[in-house]
Amino acid sequence: MTKCFFAVDLGATSGRTIIGSFTQEGLVTEEMNRFPNHIIETGGHFYWDIYELYRNILEGLKRAAAREDIEITSIGIDTWGVDFVCVGKDGSQLRQPYSYRDPHTEGAPEKYFSRVPRSRVYGLTGIQVMNFNSIFQLDTMLRHKDSALEAADKLLFIPDALSYMLTGEMVCEYTIASTAQLVNAKTRRLEPELLKSLMLDEDNFGRFVYPGETVGTLTEEVQRITGLGAVPVIAVAGHDTASAVAAVPAQNKNFAYLSSGTWSLMGVETDAPVINADTEALNFTNEGGVNGTIRLLKNICGMWLLERCRAGWGETSYPELIAEANASEPFRNLIAPDDPVFANPADMEEAIKAYCTAHKQPAIETRGQIVRCIFESLALRYRQVLENLQTLSPNPIEVLHVIGGGSRNELLNQWTANAIGIPVVAGPSEATAVGNIMIQALAAGKATDIQLMRRFVSQAIPLKTFQPQHKEVWDAAYLQFKTVTQ
Ligand code: LFR
Numbered sequence: 001m002t003k004c005f006f007a008v009d010l011g012a013t014s015g016r017t018i019i020g021s022f023t024q025e026g027l028v029t030e031e032m033n034r035f036p037n038h039i040i041e042t043g044g045h046f047y048w049d050i051y052e053l054y055r056n057i058l059e060g061l062k063r064a065a066a067r068e069d070i071e072i073t074s075i076g077i078d079t080w081g082v083d084f085v086c087v088g089k090d091g092s093q094l095r096q097p098y099s100y101r102d103p104h105t106e107g108a109p110e111k112y113f114s115r116v117p118r119s120r121v122y123g124l125t126g127i128q129v130m131n132f133n134s135i136f137q138l139d140t141m142l143r144h145k146d147s148a149l150e151a152a153d154k155l156l157f158i159p160d161a162l163s164y165m166l167t168g169e170m171v172c173e174y175t176i177a178s179t180a181q182l183v184n185a186k187t188r189r190l191e192p193e194l195l196k197s198l199m200l201d202e203d204n205f206g207r208f209v210y211p212g213e214t215v216g217t218l219t220e221e222v223q224r225i226t227g228l229g230a231v232p233v234i235a236v237a238g239h240d241t242a243s244a245v246a247a248v249p250a251q252n253k254n255f256a257y258l259s260s261g262t263w264s265l266m267g268v269e270t271d272a273p274v275i276n277a278d279t280e281a282l283n284f285t286n287e288g289g290v291n292g293t294i295r296l297l298k299n300i301c302g303m304w305l306l307e308r309c310r311a312g313w314g315e316t317s318y319p320e321l322i323a324e325a326n327a328s329e330p331f332r333n334l335i336a337p338d339d340p341v342f343a344n345p346a347d348m349e350e351a352i353k354a355y356c357t358a359h360k361q362p363a364i365e366t367r368g369q370i371v372r373c374i375f376e377s378l379a380l381r382y383r384q385v386l387e388n389l390q391t392l393s394p395n396p397i398e399v400l401h402v403i404g405g406g407s408r409n410e411l412l413n414q415w416t417a418n419a420i421g422i423p424v425v426a427g428p429s430e431a432t433a434v435g436n437i438m439i440q441a442l443a444a445g446k447a448t449d450i451q452l453m454r455r456f457v458s459q460a461i462p463l464k465t466f467q468p469q470h471k472e473v474w475d476a477a478y479l480q481f482k483t484v485t486q
Helices: 050-066 108-113 119-124 132-144 147-151 156-167 174-178 192-197 222-227 238-246 277-281 305-311 320-325 346-357 367-392 410-419 429-443 450-460 471-485
Strands: 001-009 014-023 024-037 038-043 045-047 070-079 082-086 154-157 172-174 208-211 212-219 232-234 255-260 263-270 285-288 294-301 401-404 424-426 463-464
Touching: 001 050, 001 156, 001 238, 001 429, 014 070, 014 108, 014 429, 024 038, 024 050, 024 429, 024 450, 045 212, 050 156, 050 222, 070 156, 070 238, 070 429, 082 147, 082 156, 108 119, 108 132, 108 305, 108 401, 119 277, 154 156, 154 172, 154 263, 154 450, 156 212, 156 222, 156 232, 174 208, 192 471, 208 255, 238 255, 238 263, 238 285, 238 294, 255 367, 263 367, 263 429, 294 367, 305 346, 305 367, 320 367, 320 410, 346 367, 367 410, 367 471, 401 410, 410 424, 410 463, 410 471, 429 450, 463 471
Parallel strands: 001 070, 070 232, 172 208, 255 401, 401 424
Antiparallel strands: 001 014, 014 024, 038 045, 082 154, 212 232, 255 263, 263 294, 285 294, 424 463
16 A cells, blocks of 8 residues: 555646655656636636536545555645635635636725835735735725625635635635735734734634644545545645745755746745845745745746637647747747736737737737747746846845746747756646645655755656757847837
8 A cells, every 4th residue: 555645736727636655766646637727707707616626626536545556644735826715604605716817806906005005015925916916805805895705704715715625624824825915924924904904803714824734634524425534634835836836856045946837936935035125116025935935936927828829729739839839930029928918818819919019019920929929928038037036036046947837848948048048947847746745745754854855856856957048149039028028
């Protein structure tokens, strides 16, 4: 019987459950199931279907239970950040959670800052201002007299809501709570002043826990449905990006990471929050990490650009699209990936075409041109953010670790190395699940030190290094990028 950890990893476009075990060969993982995650538009709002996600988790658990060769030691759940469910006094969920892509928070930060000054909010939390942060979602719901919020007794962030469905226990895990912009970066607890501004207090949240603490054990109902026993659920780093960063196979402190998926999260790991006039002006975030670390990073609109285009292109494979991009003319079209027009357009392909026309670039004619435009623009945007990071980071940055699904894109890895002028080390592509499993292993006493685990990951998982090339060409392209995206 192999002892396994069961990781649930949910992203904005897809989810998966994975089992992982530590053997002679290192960390061995196996996927149990993979499923889409859809945003559902109805009645003028955008929602997630948390029940469907839960059903898929049960399905993964059933598959694991049916295996006679494995035994599940524990379960851990990580998901995207900021979204939450409202839970009533009777313990039931009051409505499907809003998706952070819902435009109801457009302009919300400014409305909130008329009550609590922006610099006060940033000074307390160190969190970058983004429309969709839970603090602004909650303020929007308050202003709209949202019926679910009015009736809510507790608010549970998505990983905590799913652990609640599995165990009946309500927690508020630190890393996911930090994405809400409601955690004080220094005390590392919910900030009463901000809660009060939203007519909330700590009792409106579950028990506050840090990565590695136990949430509870599977309820009898879940045991009956899945065929598993009273398996414990561990609060891992509930925020997917925090789990991913835990799995960066870094050798020392002199690195930056790029967690590449729907979003590209670029940052460094620090021992303490970095909150000053520069980080505020550049809108860098200080999200909670594992082992007392802080993730000083910036959100860059990542594969979302391509994922949304792909939705309109049918089942075209990534290798096919990458080949078309490679065969297209270089630096013909460039966009600013973080322009608000790309946040949730009705048609991403049209939004990119319109941007290029509005910025006096040649009209886009082929699919390859679009994909090339996305990849080159991302690589150049990575350079821009890395330049900022170099001025903010307490440590020199000698290498960029690209992790997550996007690290499988070798063309983009090479272009990223070319754009930033330092080596890119790609992998693991399942960093989020690996980080999730690592925290469970630490909780089970299977390992004692995160640095040792990281070294273990770098030995167990094949990594590929990309050295920078064509410096002059990319330097010129960077100037062009800065001009055309102004
Ligand atoms: C990545 C991620 C980012 C967060 C965004 C929205 O999946 O969790 O870290 O800013 O999704 O929640």
